[in-house]
Amino acid sequence: MPKERLPSLNTSAEQLLAQAQVNFSPDILLHKLAGTSNVQWISRLAEIVDQALAGYTVKNQELVAGQAEERVPLTLSVSAAPLLDASGTSARPGRSGSCT
Numbered sequence: 015m016p017k018e019r020l021p022s023l024n025t026s027a028e029q030l031l032a033q034a035q036v037n038f039s040p041d042i043l044l045h046k047l048a049g050t051s052n053v054q055w056i057s058r059l060a061e062i063v064d065q066a067l068a069g070y071t072v073k074n075q076e077l078v079a080g081q082a083e084e085r086v087p088l089t090l091s092v093s094a095a096p097l098l099d100a101s102g103t104s105a106r107p108g109r110s111g112s113c114t
Contacts, residue, residue, distance in 0.1 A: 030079060030090075055079050059092065066094035
């Protein structure tokens with residue numbers, strides 16, 4: 015199972031992690047973050063990233079990021095795909111990833 019670092023996040027992703035009270039730093043492995051957090055959607059996010067890194071395109075996976083007791087919990091639609099260079103070859107930079 016790949017262990018991916020998230021070297022950067024866009025502002026929305028940072029806010030989402032902050033709202034979930036997840037302490038993010040660029041040197042934390044995504045799977046470690048998922049394993050040490052009781053936020054269930056982070057584990058599913060790690061699985062989606064793993065699939066993309068294995069060469070699969072994942073489309074429209076639903077992640078419920080809100081609290082269960084909320085009337086309308088925040089629901090995300092997540093898609094991920096492998097990074098390819100111009101020749102169609104995998105362009106995974108040192109097996110690190112980003113979350114946007």
